[in-house]
Amino acid sequence: MVFDKLRACRTSADPAQIAPFPTALLLQSLLCLGIISFVSPEARAIDLLLAPQAKPPNPTTSNTETDSIAQIPDLNEDRFIQPDTEPPEPLAPEEPAPEPQEPETPPQPIPSEPLPGNIQVNSITLVGSTIFSRDDFAEEIARLEGKKVAQEALEELTDRVTERYLEAGYITSRAILDEKSLASGDIQVQVLEGRVEEIEVEGTDRLGNYVRSRVGLGTTTPINTAALENQLRLLRSDPLFENVEASLRTGSEPGSSIVVVRVTETRPFRGSASVDNYSPPSVGSERISFNASYRNLTGLGDEVAASFRTTAQGGSRTVDVLYRVPLNPMNGTLQLRTSLNWNDVVQGIGQVLDISGNSQLYDISFRQPLVRTPSEELALSVGFTHQTGQTFTFAGPFPFGFGPDAEGRSTTSVFKFGQDYVLREVSGAWALRSQFNIGTGLFDATSNESPVPDSHFFSWLGQVQRVQVLNENNFLIISADLQLSSAGLLPSQQFVIGGGQSVRGYRQNVRAADNGFRFSIEDRITLQRDEAGVARFLFIPFFETGLVWNRSNNPNTLQDQRFIAGLGAGFIWQPIEPLTIKLDYGVPLVNLSDRGENAQDDGFYFSVIYQF
Numbered sequence: 001m002v003f004d005k006l007r008a009c010r011t012s013a014d015p016a017q018i019a020p021f022p023t024a025l026l027l028q029s030l031l032c033l034g035i036i037s038f039v040s041p042e043a044r045a046i047d048l049l050l051a052p053q054a055k056p057p058n059p060t061t062s063n064t065e066t067d068s069i070a071q072i073p074d075l076n077e078d079r080f081i082q083p084d085t086e087p088p089e090p091l092a093p094e095e096p097a098p099e100p101q102e103p104e105t106p107p108q109p110i111p112s113e114p115l116p117g118n119i120q121v122n123s124i125t126l127v128g129s130t131i132f133s134r135d136d137f138a139e140e141i142a143r144l145e146g147k148k149v150a151q152e153a154l155e156e157l158t159d160r161v162t163e164r165y166l167e168a169g170y171i172t173s174r175a176i177l178d179e180k181s182l183a184s185g186d187i188q189v190q191v192l193e194g195r196v197e198e199i200e201v202e203g204t205d206r207l208g209n210y211v212r213s214r215v216g217l218g219t220t221t222p223i224n225t226a227a228l229e230n231q232l233r234l235l236r237s238d239p240l241f242e243n244v245e246a247s248l249r250t251g252s253e254p255g256s257s258i259v260v261v262r263v264t265e266t267r268p269f270r271g272s273a274s275v276d277n278y279s280p281p282s283v284g285s286e287r288i289s290f291n292a293s294y295r296n297l298t299g300l301g302d303e304v305a306a307s308f309r310t311t312a313q314g315g316s317r318t319v320d321v322l323y324r325v326p327l328n329p330m331n332g333t334l335q336l337r338t339s340l341n342w343n344d345v346v347q348g349i350g351q352v353l354d355i356s357g358n359s360q361l362y363d364i365s366f367r368q369p370l371v372r373t374p375s376e377e378l379a380l381s382v383g384f385t386h387q388t389g390q391t392f393t394f395a396g397p398f399p400f401g402f403g404p405d406a407e408g409r410s411t412t413s414v415f416k417f418g419q420d421y422v423l424r425e426v427s428g429a430w431a432l433r434s435q436f437n438i439g440t441g442l443f444d445a446t447s448n449e450s451p452v453p454d455s456h457f458f459s460w461l462g463q464v465q466r467v468q469v470l471n472e473n474n475f476l477i478i479s480a481d482l483q484l485s486s487a488g489l490l491p492s493q494q495f496v497i498g499g500g501q502s503v504r505g506y507r508q509n510v511r512a513a514d515n516g517f518r519f520s521i522e523d524r525i526t527l528q529r530d531e532a533g534v535a536r537f538l539f540i541p542f543f544e545t546g547l548v549w550n551r552s553n554n555p556n557t558l559q560d561q562r563f564i565a566g567l568g569a570g571f572i573w574q575p576i577e578p579l580t581i582k583l584d585y586g587v588p589l590v591n592l593s594d595r596g597e598n599a600q601d602d603g604f605y606f607s608v609i610y611q612f
Helices: 002-009 023-033 134-142 151-167 208-216 225-236 348-352
Strands: 036-039 048-050 116-120 123-127 174-177 186-192 195-202 241-250 256-265 269-276 287-295 303-311 316-326 333-344 356-372 376-393 409-425 428-440 458-471 474-485 495-497 511-513 515-529 535-549 563-576 579-588 604-611
Touching: 123 134, 134 151, 151 174, 151 186, 195 208, 208 225, 208 256, 225 241, 225 256, 495 515, 495 535, 511 515, 511 535, 535 579
Parallel strands: 123 186, 195 256
Antiparallel strands: 036 048, 174 186, 241 256, 269 287, 269 604, 287 303, 303 316, 316 333, 333 356, 356 376, 376 409, 409 428, 428 458, 458 474, 474 515, 495 511, 515 535, 535 563, 563 579, 579 604
C-alpha cells in the first residue's frame, strides 16, 4: 500500500524546486507519504517540518536509527586501545616457589658472646655482596672485631649472612669464610650470589624463546624466588599455556643454577557460536555470531582472530579480523584490526525508505606495559583508527543529520593515546582506563565549517571498575564510564547508552551524544557449584544509569529525555563447561516517550554462547 502511494504521487511535485536528484526523489516521496509538509529551499541535510500525522525521527535530532546506521557505534569500553572487556580478576592464591634440589640447612642463631679462641680479628670485610653491606651486620661484627675468637664464631657469622639472604628470598646465595684471611686477622666473608646459568624449557617446540625471555625477567643476579615466581605466575595466566611448573637444578659452577620450566600448551584453535539480542532493533535485535581464533600462528605467541555477526532479520552484517603479536618479554603488543559493516533498517519508516549504510574500520595500535606483576600492571598505548561510512536510501546516497557530506559519507582519522592500570588484591581488583582521542583530517577525513561535526575534535574517555569480593559466593562489580568532547562528534565517535551491555531496561543505543556518563553496579551471587567448586549458576541483581549531552553548539539536537536508569536482575547458568546462558530483565525507571515495542524496550535480554 505504501509503495502504491509512492508510485501514484511521485510525479505530483516538482523536484527541481526542492533539491537536485537524488535528494529531490527522497524528499518528494516523503511529501507524498505525509511524513513532511514543507521543505525549505536552503535545506542542508533534511531541514523538515513534520506533518502532524507523521512520527518519523527528526533528521536534525540525533537518532541512532538513522544517524549511526552507517557506523553503528561500538560499546564505549570497546573503543579503548586493545580493550580487555572482562572485569579484572582478584589476585589468585600464590603457587609454591621453586626450590633448589638440595635446600640449604637453616643456620643456628649466633650466641650472645663469641667462642674464645686463638684467631685475632682485626677487621671483617663482606666481599661479593650486592644486596647487603657491612652495616647490615654491624652488631654481629662488633662482637668479633678486636678480639681473639674461635673459627666457629666466624663461621657462625657467615651462617648469619647466608640466613639473611635466605630470608630475603635469595635461596641459591650463600656466604663462606675465606680461611686464607685467618692468618692476617683481616677476615673476609665471601658471598657467592646465586645466578642462573641456563633456562631449560620442556614441553614445547615452538615457544621456547617466548618462555625463556619471560622467565629471564625474573632471573637477575642474585636469583630471587619472589621475582622468579612472579614471572612464572604471569606465564600461568597466559592463554597460551594450560600449566606451567618450574624447578632449580645445581649448575656447573659454584653459585650457579639451571632453571627448568615445564609447560603444557593449550589448544591453539578456539571458537564459539552465540545468539543474543544485543543489536539495535532498527537493524534487527536478535544477533548470531561466530568467532574463531588461532594462537601461536608463527611461533611468536601471536594470535589471529576473526568473527562474523549477522542479525536474524538480515539487517546487519559484520566481519571483523584481528592480528596481534607480542614484540618483547614485557608483552608489548602490536595489533592490526579491520572491521567491515553493512546495515539495513528493517523496521518503521526506515524500512519503507530503504535506509541502509556501510562502514569500514582500519586500526593499528601498540600497547606497552611499564609495570607487570601478578598484582598490578601499568601500561601505555598508542593507536590510529581510520573509519569511513556512508548512508543510503532507495534514491541513492543520502546524508542524515549534520556532519556527513552530500553523499552521506563521513570519515574520521583518529590518533589515540591510552593509559591503563590494574591492581589485584585477594579481596578484589581495580581497573582504571583513560584514553585521549585526537581527530585529524588525514586520508580525506570529513571536514566542515564549525560547529558542524567532523573529524577534527579532541575527546577523552575514562573508565573505572571495581570488583569487590564479599565472600566466596558473592562479589560486586562496580563500573563507571565518562566521555568528554571539545566539539560536536560524528555518530561513530559518540557516547552511547542503553541495551543489554550498557543500561538494561532500554533498547540498544537508545541515546547517543558527544558527552556521556554511565554507572553500573551488580551483585553476582553464586547459588550452585559443581564438584570441582566451579560456579555454575549465579543470580545477579543490578542497577544501571546513564546520561548524555551534546556540545551546546552542535546543530544536531538531542531528544529531551537524556537521562535513563534501570533496575533489575538476571542469571548466568553454565549447565555444561562450553555452554553459557545469560538472561536479564531490567525495569526502566525513566519512561521514554519514544519507547518501542521490541523485547529490549520491555527490558528482556538474553545471550547463549557455546565454545568449542
